[in-house]
Amino acid sequence: MTALPPARPLLSVRDLTVAFATSRGEIEAVRGADLEVSAGETVAVVGESGSGKSTLAACVTRLLADNGRIAAGTVMLRDLDLTRADERTLREVRGRRVGFVPQDPMTGLNPVMTVGAQIAEALEVHGRAQGRQARAQAADLLARAGIADAATRVDQYPHEFSGGMRQRVLIAMALACRPEVLVADEPTSALDVTVQRLVLDQMAELAADVGAAVVLITHDLALAAERADRVVVMYRGQVVETGPAEQVAERPQQEYTRRLLAAAPGIAERKVSVVEPVQGRAGASEGSGGSSGSGGCEEPLLVLSGAVKRYRVRGRREPLVAVDDVDLAVPRGQTVAVVGESGSGKSTAARLALRLEDADAGTVRFAGEDVTHRHGRALRGFRRAVQPVFQNPYASLDPRYTIEQVVAEPLVVHGVGDAGHRRRAVRDLLERVALPADLASRRPHELSGGQRQRVAIARALALDPQLVVMDEAVSALDVLVQEQILDLMVELQRELGLSYLFITHDLAVVRLVAHEVYVMQGGRVVERGEPGRLFAEPREEYTRTLLAAIPGQSLVHH
Amino acid sequence: MSATETGLEAPAEPTGRTRAWRSAFLTPAGVTGVALMTVVLVLAALSALGLLPHDPAAQDVGRSLLGPSGDAWFGTDQFGRDVFSRVASGLANSLRVAAVSVAVSAAVGITLGVLAGYLQGVVDRLVGVVTNVLFAFPSLLLALALAATLSRSWVTVSVAIAVVYVPIFARVARGPVLSLRTADYVLAAQAVGRSRLSTLVEHVVPNMAGILVVQTTLSLSWAILTEASLSFLGFGTPPPAASLGGMVYDAQALTSVAPWLLVFPGVGLVVAVIGLNLIGDALRSVLDPRAGGR
Numbered sequence: 075m076t077a078l079p080p081a082r083p084l085l086s087v088r089d090l091t092v093a094f095a096t097s098r099g100e101i102e103a104v105r106g107a108d109l110e111v112s113a114g115e116t117v118a119v120v121g122e123s124g125s126g127k128s129t130l131a132a133c134v135t136r137l138l139a140d141n142g143r144i145a146a147g148t149v150m151l152r153d154l155d156l157t158r159a160d161e162r163t164l165r166e167v168r169g170r171r172v173g174f175v176p177q178d179p180m181t182g183l184n185p186v187m188t189v190g191a192q193i194a195e196a197l198e199v200h201g202r203a204q205g206r207q208a209r210a211q212a213a214d215l216l217a218r219a220g221i222a223d224a225a226t227r228v229d230q231y232p233h234e235f236s237g238g239m240r241q242r243v244l245i246a247m248a249l250a251c252r253p254e255v256l257v258a259d260e261p262t263s264a265l266d267v268t269v270q271r272l273v274l275d276q277m278a279e280l281a282a283d284v285g286a287a288v289v290l291i292t293h294d295l296a297l298a299a300e301r302a303d304r305v306v307v308m309y310r311g312q313v314v315e316t317g318p319a320e321q322v323a324e325r326p327q328q329e330y331t332r333r334l335l336a337a338a339p340g341i342a343e344r345k346v347s348v349v350e351p352v353q354g355r356a357g358a359s360e361g362s363g364g365s366s367g368s369g370g371c372e373e374p375l376l377v378l379s380g381a382v383k384r385y386r387v388r389g390r391r392e393p394l395v396a397v398d399d400v401d402l403a404v405p406r407g408q409t410v411a412v413v414g415e416s417g418s419g420k421s422t423a424a425r426l427a428l429r430l431e432d433a434d435a436g437t438v439r440f441a442g443e444d445v446t447h448r449h450g451r452a453l454r455g456f457r458r459a460v461q462p463v464f465q466n467p468y469a470s471l472d473p474r475y476t477i478e479q480v481v482a483e484p485l486v487v488h489g490v491g492d493a494g495h496r497r498r499a500v501r502d503l504l505e506r507v508a509l510p511a512d513l514a515s516r517r518p519h520e521l522s523g524g525q526r527q528r529v530a531i532a533r534a535l536a537l538d539p540q541l542v543v544m545d546e547a548v549s550a551l552d553v554l555v556q557e558q559i560l561d562l563m564v565e566l567q568r569e570l571g572l573s574y575l576f577i578t579h580d581l582a583v584v585r586l587v588a589h590e591v592y593v594m595q596g597g598r599v600v601e602r603g604e605p606g607r608l609f610a611e612p613r614e615e616y617t618r619t620l621l622a623a624i625p626g627q628s629l630v631h632h
Numbered sequence: 633m634s635a636t637e638t639g640l641e642a643p644a645e646p647t648g649r650t651r652a653w654r655s656a657f658l659t660p661a662g663v664t665g666v667a668l669m670t671v672v673l674v675l676a677a678l679s680a681l682g683l684l685p686h687d688p689a690a691q692d693v694g695r696s697l698l699g700p701s702g703d704a705w706f707g708t709d710q711f712g713r714d715v716f717s718r719v720a721s722g723l724a725n726s727l728r729v730a731a732v733s734v735a736v737s738a739a740v741g742i743t744l745g746v747l748a749g750y751l752q753g754v755v756d757r758l759v760g761v762v763t764n765v766l767f768a769f770p771s772l773l774l775a776l777a778l779a780a781t782l783s784r785s786w787v788t789v790s791v792a793i794a795v796v797y798v799p800i801f802a803r804v805a806r807g808p809v810l811s812l813r814t815a816d817y818v819l820a821a822q823a824v825g826r827s828r829l830s831t832l833v834e835h836v837v838p839n840m841a842g843i844l845v846v847q848t849t850l851s852l853s854w855a856i857l858t859e860a861s862l863s864f865l866g867f868g869t870p871p872p873a874a875s876l877g878g879m880v881y882d883a884q885a886l887t888s889v890a891p892w893l894l895v896f897p898g899v900g901l902v903v904a905v906i907g908l909n910l911i912g913d914a915l916r917s918v919l920d921p922r923a924g925g926r
Binding site: 428430453454457458460461462464465466469470471472473474483484487488530533537 | 815816817819820821822823824825826830835838839
């Protein structure tokens with residue numbers, strides 16, 4: 075507050091309070107929030123889900139959900155108070171003065187219109203251009219948003235574009251009328267990390283080009299600090315800290331900001347120590363990368379060798395090779411991470427390891443035995459020892475089950491103990507994952523995302539497994555919750571000697587918990603190694619790209 | 633980070649099933665539906681227990697075509713039969729045919745649909761072919777053909793209607809199975825070691841129960857209409873048993889002389905159909921909160 079902005083700010087939110095009418099009465103999602111954006115500036119609003127950051131953004135575009143209302147405060151766009159503007163004025167403002175980029179590029183475009191027509195629509199609505207001229211401008215915008223061959227692409231339909239390209243289209247659309255402010259609500263959280271970076275670069279470039287200030291809504295403090303001039307941290311509907319990006323990242327004033335920063339996977343400390351090389355293992359893992367590293371020592375717990383999985387794709391003669399000759403080994407008591415972008419085959423590899431899918435070629439060995447072709451009763455022994463935890467904690471629990479039923483299910487299926495024994499077992503398991511015992515009678519929808527993921531872990535632990543396969547198990551969680559779950563994983567590993575196969579797209583998280591990393595691309599393992607080595611001296615270009623995409627790199631090197 | 637995030641934690645569904653039931657049925661529509669069906673069921677029960685004021689088939693030419701009165705509440709027809717008793721027994725007949733036909737078609741159709749969706753492959757293709765062929769016939773025509781070929785009784789009418797509804801149930805059941813079979817909690821159950829059949833029974837079917845219950849309720853009202861249409865065309869429940877469609881047919885020639893002959897069976901039909909539809913809608917909002925009305 076030492077140097078007041080010289081001119082009047084472009085956008086100024088004062089003491090904003092937003093309330094939502096719910097079945098449990100009115101809930102205030104934003105309480106007395108202030109935000110100021112000067113022309114040409116990029117301001118990031120950071121917070122976890124439920125912090126009110128998206129609600130704040132919705133007030134700037136006045137696209138609040140039907141049950142929400144602005145209870146107090148003002149949103150001034152220069153001299154216009156958006157909280158009092160009528161629908162007619164707002165239509166003029168939206169698109170022309172305030173551009174909006176939504177979170178999900180998959181649902182943000184109309185599937186039956188060409189992308190060119192959709193961008194042209196934005197121009198035509200505001201009378202910026204008509205017909206042929208609008209189309210030409212649309213093509214130009216697409217090109218500037220980073221779409222190659224824009225002249226032909228402009229007449230294509232959304233399904234012909236990848237997620238990252240669709241987001242570029244949406245950015246081009248939002249900036250078509252040269253708005254003064256661009257509001258981007260988690261514009262890249264649905265995209266692969268490498269694409270994320272490109273899209274953000276291009277968004278910044280294009281926004282600077284048209285002279286728009288940017289309000290970037292994100293849950294990732296590292297990303298915010300890297301991209302914004304100023305950062306606003308929100309917590310439970312209130313702004314807890316605001317300041318220049320560098321200052322917030324390096325000298326956070328508030329306890330909450332410090333916690334967020336410490337939890338950011340790109341910045342946080344490693345949670346596991348480098349494995350003391352077991353006889354013969356160190357050499358193997360530093361070796362050519364192809365062998366499964368069983369040089370005379372104890373065989374790893376899980377070994378996937380030469381695994382191939384093909385899928386038939388409708389309308390294509392050639393089958394899609396999802397997993398192509400993959401070798402992978404998980405030693406006992408260690409965490410092996412498989413990293414890759416969507417379509418890299420990492421999740422399919424996990425399903426092969428879980429025997430939820432059958433490999434077309436290759437073998438799965440577990441605890442020294444070949445389990446590739448086991449079925450029925452023989453497979454059940456393997457099922458007891460290998461358990462999955464899935465990505466989406468909202469989808470992995472049967473909504474009709476109580477938490478007790480969820481956690482007890484593996485025991486019931488395998489006929490372990492009687493009802494009383496199982497009830498005690500459930501209580502122990504919930505305690506183990508640090509959940510209160512009274513959650514047992516609740517149903518999944520009454521729990522938060524982090525709690526649900528703990529329940530999924532408790533279920534996975536019910537049968538005392540040796541291996542837990544975590545398929546993007548922390549990707550859908552807020553950073554603070556993510557950190558708690560990672561801590562829990564590491565703690566359980568220490569206590570129970572668990573092994574993990576950790577599937578993720580997030581190389582930053584891998585650094586925190588993995589003993590060994592496999593990088594997958596296009597169904598193949600392109601590089602593997604100890605994370606310290608991999609991060610310090612990646613051999614493959616692709617690994618380098620992935621590493622460069624981790625937000626907050628610049629902060630670490632300060 | 634859900635796409636619909638509004639800055640709030642996802643508002644939890646109202647806790648306790650009872651609350652959902654109450655909010656769905658304590659609406660004007662829900663109350664009306666329940667009231668109408670209560671009337672229909674009471675009348676049908678009276679008929680089934682033989683507690684009607686008159687024998688619905690008993691003729692008395694001396695009392696033919698009397699208007700509604702204290703003795704014959706809904707009047708009498710050209711053979712002197714009591715219209716109230718005939719409407720009540722017609723409703724009982726409609727409900728019986730509807731219940732049997734829907735029970736049979738639901739059992740067969742849901743089983744086929746669930747298996748097709750869950751097992752995929754050959755089973756799916758086979759079921760697909762059968763349902764497509766059945767769908768190709770206009771449903772009333774198919775029921776008509778079947779009812780005409782088979783010997784006439786309320787059982788054959790039920791069977792004819794059931795055949796028509798099997799593909800509808802098969803299709804309604806297959807859709808949700810397709811998405812549920814790859815749901816993470818279904819995979820999790822398999823990874824725990826549940827067999828495929830046990831997973832199907834324990835995790836897939838219960839989670840689509842809502843859709844199926846609603847479909848069944850709505851099918852009941854369609855089945856009542858189909859039975860009435862068949863009876864109207866002369867292929868339904870054979871006389872002397874009373875059927876609403878047959879009564880409407882018989883009343884045609886006499887509408888100007890004795891309008892009550894047309895009005896009361898017609899009203900009976902409408903009450904039953906609307907009652908079931910309103911209950912179906914209320915059930916839908918209890919069991920499937922996502923379907924905001926098709």
